[in-house]
Each structure stands twice: as C-alpha cells, then as structure tokens.
Amino acid sequence: MKSLYVVLAILPATVLCMNCTGQADGNYEIGCRSYTICASGKSNIISCESGTAYNTDTGKCDDINNIPPPCGVMKDCSALDNARYADTDNNCRSYYTCNGGTFVGHNFCPANLVFNEENQACDYPDNVRAPCGTKV
Numbered sequence: 001m002k003s004l005y006v007v008l009a010i011l012p013a014t015v016l017c018m019n020c021t022g023q024a025d026g027n028y029e030i031g032c033r034s035y036t037i038c039a040s041g042k043s044n045i046i047s048c049e050s051g052t053a054y055n056t057d058t059g060k061c062d063d064i065n066n067i068p069p070p071c072g073v074m075k076d077c078s079a080l081d082n083a084r085y086a087d088t089d090n091n092c093r094s095y096y097t098c099n100g101g102t103f104v105g106h107n108f109c110p111a112n113l114v115f116n117e118e119n120q121a122c123d124y125p126d127n128v129r130a131p132c133g134t135k136v
Helices: 002-015
Strands: 026-028 034-039 042-047 052-055 060-063 083-086 094-099 102-108 114-116 121-123
Touching: 083 114
Parallel strands: none
Antiparallel strands: 026 034, 034 042, 052 060, 083 094, 094 102, 114 121
C-alpha cells in the first residue's frame, strides 16, 4: 500500500511543470538528463544534450566524462529486457532504464526511498528485497 502512495505522490510532479512560486532561485527536480531552474518565481526546464548529463558540482549539463556516478556511468543494456533497473552502485537510490537494448538514462528516487525492481518504482526500503531493501 505504501508503494501506491509513493507513486501517487511522485506522478503529479513528473507530469506537471514545477511551480516555482515562493521557491528560492536555484535548481530543482534534478535528474541526470534534465533539471528545472527556478528564477524569480518562474520555471525553466533544461534538457541536457546527447553525451552530457547534470553535474552536481557545477549545477549544469556537462560532458559525461566529467560527471561522477550514477549520471556519469553509461550502463550496458544490450542483453537486458525493456525495464528499469536499480543502480546498486548508488545504494539503489537511483535507477536506470533500458529500452530496445539501449541505455536511456538514470533517474533518482525521492529522499529515503530506493528502487524496487519488482514493482518498477521507488519504494520504502522495508518493502524492497535485498540488496536494495530490508524486506525478507
């Protein structure tokens, strides 16, 4: 049941553009391939070009070779099914997507959540089996 609440809480934020009213100027909704800049209450979504990703050190899109994991790591999807997979090298706090044997990119889970491969969504650790969670 907690999983359903997590999905319902995250879905509106991903479908609608971020409302920057009352937010401090800065970067929000940060993912590896895009982020939102709030400035003077207005939002601007920035999509990184091919071969670049979000660099947390600079706060901008940068060459993928300059970026630490998970965003700077391209995953081999050639033998994987179309699905999302936990980034175990990031303690499952992010996941990556494979489609047609091609790596599509990384996404982050909200704070205190990990990726649950069984339900293909971010979830509470006590609902997720090892190595990502604590469910037995």
